[in-house]
Amino acid sequence: MSDIDIRHHHSLPLPKARKAVEDIAKKLASKFDMDYGWDGDDLHFNRSGVDGRIHLTxxxxxxxxxxxxxxxxxxxxxxxxxxxxxxxRFD
Incomplete structure (x- = not known):
């Protein structure tokens, strides 16, 4: 197993940042048959071979x-x- 941990600063209002994350997740879900869902400000995603999360502040x-x-x-x-x-998407 290998871990990824990336932090990226942004200046978008939280609702716009959340929409951008949602748009990215939809594309990935369509392209890679990935499942995803929100839990508060965390978007969890998984598929065979990857399990992850996007935390938004x-x-x-x-x-x-x-x-x-x-x-x-x-x-x-x-x-x-x-x-x-x-x-x-966030610069």
């Missing part, structure tokens, strides 16, 4: 995930893509 987004054996080999690529999407 007024100033920061924190993405944490546990990658299974096969996805562990792609950890660097996965982290790079997460950072790219966060920069695109």
């Amino acid at each position: 007024e100033k920061q987004i924190r993405v944490t995930a546990k990658l299974g054996f096969l996805l562990s080999a792609l950890k660097g690529t996965v982290e790079q893509e997460i950072r790219r999407v966060l920069a695109e």
Whole structure:
């Protein structure tokens, strides 16, 4: 198993940040057959090989995930893509 822990600061109002996270989750769910759901300010997501969470505050987004054996080999690529999407949507 391999862990991902990314923190990204943002300046969006919380409702807009939440909508952006929801939009990203919908795309991922469609593309990768992923399940997700909100629990307060946490969006939990999972599918075979990954279990994670996006925690949203007024100033920061924190993405944490546990990658299974096969996805562990792609950890660097996965982290790079997460950072790219966060920069695109929240800067």
